[in-house]
Amino acid sequence: MALLDQPVLILGVGGVGRALVRHIVAARARHAARNRLRLRVVGLVDSRSAVLDQQGFSDEALLAFVACKEQGLPLASENPHWRVADLPARTIVVDTTASEATVPILLEAKARGLGVVLANKLPLAGPLAWWDALADERSRWETTCGAALPVISTLDTLLNSGDDVLRIEGALSGTLGFLAAQLEQGAPFGAAVREAKTKGYTEPDPRQDLSGLDAARKALILARMLGYRLELRDVAVEALYPAEMDALSVEQFLDAVDTLDEPMRARAAALTREGQTLRYVATIGDGCVRVGLVGVSRESTLGRVHTSDSVVVFHTRDFSDNPLTISGRGAGQAVTASGVLGDIVSLAQALC
Amino acid sequence: MALLDQPVLILGVGGVGRALVRHIVAARARHAARNRLRLRVVGLVDSRSAVLDQQGFSDEALLAFVACKEQGLPLASENPHWRVADLPARTIVVDTTASEATVPILLEAKARGLGVVLANKLPLAGPLAWWDALADERSRWETTCGAALPVISTLDTLLNSGDDVLRIEGALSGTLGFLAAQLEQGAPFGAAVREAKTKGYTEPDPRQDLSGLDAARKALILARMLGYRLELRDVAVEALYPAEMDALSVEQFLDAVDTLDEPMRARAAALTREGQTLRYVATIGDGCVRVGLVGVSRESTLGRVHTSDSVVVFHTRDFSDNPLTISGRGAGQAVTASGVLGDIVSLAQALC
Structure with a gap:
């Protein structure tokens, strides 16, 4: 059976973002077998630079970007222009930053009907208008409270x-x-x-x-x-x-x-x-x-x-x-990245 | 926005099944507001009798069936013939029994592509062939292990x-x-x-x-x-x-x-x-x-x-x-019924 192809854009290439990229690459066989899913990373974006490719980057390229960031280098030689409107349909936008600067991107993504996964708690703890726009069934935010501990999903199920x-x-x-x-x-x-x-x-x-x-x-x-x-x-x-x-x-x-x-x-x-x-x-x-x-x-x-x-x-x-x-354990970059990846898979299954 | 109409068939009208019916009726407003969902109970089946209506029963009728069972009376005067093939498309078949007698029904439901929610652990702890047929992304079985404690969903997310x-x-x-x-x-x-x-x-x-x-x-x-x-x-x-x-x-x-x-x-x-x-x-x-x-x-x-x-x-x-x-708390009829209802909502969202 063909794999579900799921475009993913990652905002933030700090500790959580880099661990997430590595987790995505390492989990490819598991996602194919368990979830009939292939995550296509169409972009990595941070405050200084961005790399985007609608076709998705190879695993070698993704790991090279991560290694590059780890050495303190920017992702690309210049900050290319990019727009939410250019992202593939059904893209999941993943926010691994700890900044409110991503909010305009997230709101535009929601307005386009894209999926949103937040490790960043600032948008959901900001003005209620942000909450109302972001917190719906096409978003996941497990790691905003206790990292990968299943707090948000448990509360959602209880409700x-x-x-x-x-x-x-x-x-x-x-x-x-x-x-x-x-x-x-x-x-x-x-x-x-x-x-x-x-x-x-x-x-x-x-x-x-x-x-x-x-x-x-x-x-x-x-x-x-x-x-x-x-x-x-x-x-x-x-x-x-x-x-x-x-x-x-x-x-x-x-x-x-x-x-x-x-x-x-x-x-x-x-x-x-x-x-x-x-x-x-x-x-x-x-x-x-x-x-x-x-x-x-x-x-x-x-x-x-x-x-x-x-x-x-x-x-x-x-x-x-x-x-x-x-x-x-309710904190840590590796465990947070695992929780984010769990959210991406959950949302990919809900969006399909 | 129109509510998603979700047909539900309930196997077993013992303590868990009866609590589930009451929970479904009590949660109608919540499901409409939170989940844009309406659960249409198209049948109650136990080992002695069955009532089925593709249009779904009124809440009054459902509560009357439950009250009837509580007094030790059968659901209907005779056991009507019914077939999985006659269930509406996208029906979720819910097994609240503690019997292997439901397995043929469950297997036929899966073969038709229907959803399955199990509180009954016997089918999943039976022969591996049953497991392979029943345990997929169109099934939920949270309450087979620790009632409504989020054990199964947490393991699924970890995987x-x-x-x-x-x-x-x-x-x-x-x-x-x-x-x-x-x-x-x-x-x-x-x-x-x-x-x-x-x-x-x-x-x-x-x-x-x-x-x-x-x-x-x-x-x-x-x-x-x-x-x-x-x-x-x-x-x-x-x-x-x-x-x-x-x-x-x-x-x-x-x-x-x-x-x-x-x-x-x-x-x-x-x-x-x-x-x-x-x-x-x-x-x-x-x-x-x-x-x-x-x-x-x-x-x-x-x-x-x-x-x-x-x-x-x-x-x-x-x-x-x-x-x-x-x-x-990892046991009890009311809490198990709550967990089953959480599973039904989760699966309804996944099937739509």
């Missing part, structure tokens, strides 16, 4: 089933999970932040993690799937540093972060007074979304999961005493 | 992604989880079995649970998805009673089960000698499937989950240190 989703709780930030565990063990907050940065757990500017905004965006996406008409500003977010420190440079912040040792120690102690364990948790329910430090029982579902895991707990009518819980 | 599934571990029997917990707490085995039966955790003949065959069938389905060409007889199953006791009546077995107290106490003690906790676990990996009692560390992923939960742990290349874990 399609006869069940009622009552509340969702999630520990969705590996970085903040690490810091919560360090605080609980009595480590000074400033030292813990510097250790997280040294270990590569944080963004170059750790305040991007400490602000809680990344966890808030993930929670907002889940809330919008539940039908909550909220904007990011409606999410109650507990940042782990005071707003005044936003004015500092990264170096100044890292020098000053030890001043937070005592207030953070006191906050952690207050939250864990009853022998509870400390987590940075998103809670979605009753029309509200909150993200912040909480103390939870060690016997609770959230409290039993290792702090290095991401975890999402769905409390539903049918999953009440025994909530549906998904946990495991 | 489509760039990841490699190395090993799957699962505690997939609520009944055997309960017994393992009782044994660990020092309860005599015979008393624990009678308590499980009294609480309704077991089949009327508890040996059906104690044989481990139900867990073995679930494990076999996961193994076959991994490409293992195994039959049920190839699964290494630890039964919790000796084969000689198969000759007894249920009453004789319940009288004699106390003779197992000492051997089971010794087995549990041996397995938990290092302070481990006792679980009844299926392990799928390296081409083999084993199902039986094991001792696991209390700090392990399996050991951390409550024994009243079902749990499946996927060890993959990308989910190595932090395996992908799904846990929660």
